[in-house]
Amino acid sequence: MDTELSVGRPLVGHDWAVAHLIDVATPDPGPEPPAWSRLRHAYLLTGARHIGRSTLAGQLAGALLCREPTGTACGACADCTSFAGGNHPDFLLVDPTTTDSEPDRDGGVLRAEQADAILHFTVMKPFQSRFRVVLIRELQRATPAFANHLLKTFEEPPAATLLLATATDTSTILPTLVSRCQTLKLRPSSRATLRTALQTRWEAEPEQADLLSRLAQGRMGWAVLQLEDARMWQRRDRNRALATDLAASSIPERLARADALAVHSSPAQLQEQVGFWLWWWRDVWLIQHNLADSCVNVDCEDELESLAARVRAADVTAFLQRLERAIQQMRANVNGRLVMTSLMIHMPMAA
Known part of the structure; x- marks a missing residue:
């Protein structure tokens, strides 16, 4: 579970977004005190998990908290040091939490009491920097109470306040919140x-x-x-083994697996499982259509070729469409058990 901000991690790709944020974080030319006329009060960075949203947001936050305002953080001043250490008094990181208030970006939600903490933080003047910066991660996991509490702050934030947010997409976020932000959509590298x-x-x-x-x-x-992280490879190995087993399983066996997955997996883990199936069955489809060079799981060539020979191409095509719909349904918080049950029923059956 990622609950910290990786300050200083190199960002690969997204050159256009980096250039834009360096520009807005660079003070206007002229005498002291510095001013930032190009800086918006709120930015929303969207894109898939692990694509670089938090890293990019951290770069903008660090640049504005730095004592040497040049558009990028110097990395050496007291502000940069405290920001990198996770204890800068003018920076607030807000992640979704469980009912026990434990950070959980995968299965938690953003709650009303967290919105209250943001309001309290932003009404205070900066303690040692020129700005107070709030980073809200996974805004798509906001409860209605959280979003409504922050409406006025997003519309009229206090002076010297910067609001940053990340989200996988904007479809489930209160439209009024989205409209108050400049949205930067990060695309795959x-x-x-x-x-x-x-x-x-x-x-x-x-x-x-x-x-x-x-x-x-x-x-x-x-x-x-x-x-x-070796555990990531272990999860992929389990997902691969499950995909192979399910293709040869009966419907009752598949339904039992669906129940077990729904009980023992978080919403994010179910999405990861379905996402793996999408790419696994896409590779099967590619092999069936003589496009194996475009496969993703190149280390599983023998398994994929064997499966491609034992399932009908029409069934694979239809199942890929169901998987894409399932991912959208799960992002919209449709019941995971229902989604998994439907997928198990319609998964191609190996001969």
Whole structure:
């Protein structure tokens, strides 16, 4: 569970967004005191998890909290040091939480009491920097009470206050909140960009970098997590084994698996499972249509070719469409058990 802000982690890709935020974080030319006429009061960074939203938001926050206002953080002053250490008095990080108030970006929600803390934080003047900065992560997980509490703050924030937020998408966010932000939509980086960065910055072996660049779907942060955390590979191995087993299972066996997954998995884990199936069955479809060079799971070639030979191409096409709809349904908080049950029933059956 990621509950900290990775200050100083290199950002790969998104050059246009980086250039824009450096520009708005650069003070206007002229005499003291510095002014920031191009800086909006609220920014919403959208995109897939691990694509770089928090890293980019952290770069903007660090630049504005820095004592040397040049558009980027100097990394050496007292403000940069305290920000990197996670204890800057003018910075507030807000993550979704469980009912026990534990940070949980996957299964938690943003609650009314957290909105109250933001209101209290923003009405106070900056303690040691020129700005007070709030970063709200996963705004799509806001409860109605949280969103309504912050409406006025997003519309008319106190002076010297910057509101930053991240979200996977804006479809479930209160439209009034979205309209008060400048939205920056981060898109997947190219496979070549990821592969090169993994080899040069993280010293990955060429074969490993190639595989990760395919699996990451343009998300540099995801690729780095896979590289650094063996548990991520173990989860993928379990997902792969489950996909293979389910294709050969009967409907009753599949329904039992659906119940077990719904009981023991968080909403985010279910989305991860469905996301893996989407790319797994897409590879099957590609092999069936003589497009194997475009496969993502290149280390599973034998399994995929065997499966592609034992399922009907029409069933695979229809199931891919169901998987895409299922991902949208789960993002809209449709009951996970119902979604998984439907997918299990319609998953192609291997002969």
